[in-house]
Amino acid sequence: MFMLLFSIFVYSSCSHGNKDDFKQLDLISYGIPLKVKAPEGTIVKTEDMGIVKDITLKKGNGYFIQILNSTVMNDDISKLKNDRLEEVKKSPYFSKIILDEDNGFVYEKKMNDSIFNYDFRYTKIQGDQQYTFQTGLFGMFTKDQVMKMYNSIK
DSSP, X not given: OHHHHHHHHHHHHHHHHHHTOEEEXXXXXXXXXXXXXXXXXXXXXXXXXXXXXXXXXXETTTEEEEEEEEEOSOOOHHHHHHHHXXXXXXXXXXXXXXXXXXXXXXXXXXXXXXOEEEEEEEEEEETTEEEEEEEOSSOOOOHHHHHHHHHHHO
């Protein structure tokens, strides 16, 4: 009985540690004055494409965020979010909205009758800069993974 209780305690301690393994990641050294929460050891890559800067944050298969940075063309965050929402709703894979907030949303994509993938869009404006967050372009993500990524950038 003692061993069973001890095993449960050790398992729950380890599980809790994995749940809270996101640490603050300052992106200023990558040219982005933002802080996000990310798993320790996250790889950050940047690509300057002229008018847009592409920053990716990746750790394993469960954490992959793309940030697109550009000069603000429209500072109406509600309009920006609604424009992005309309874009994703046009996709043949769009299934439903999971979470809808002022700056962003999480949604479900139905790839076929049994395969679902999840994604998000979130926009921040700081000064004259606009940052659009989404899952990385490649990969399949569960609802829990996407919710954790979405919450890590807010």
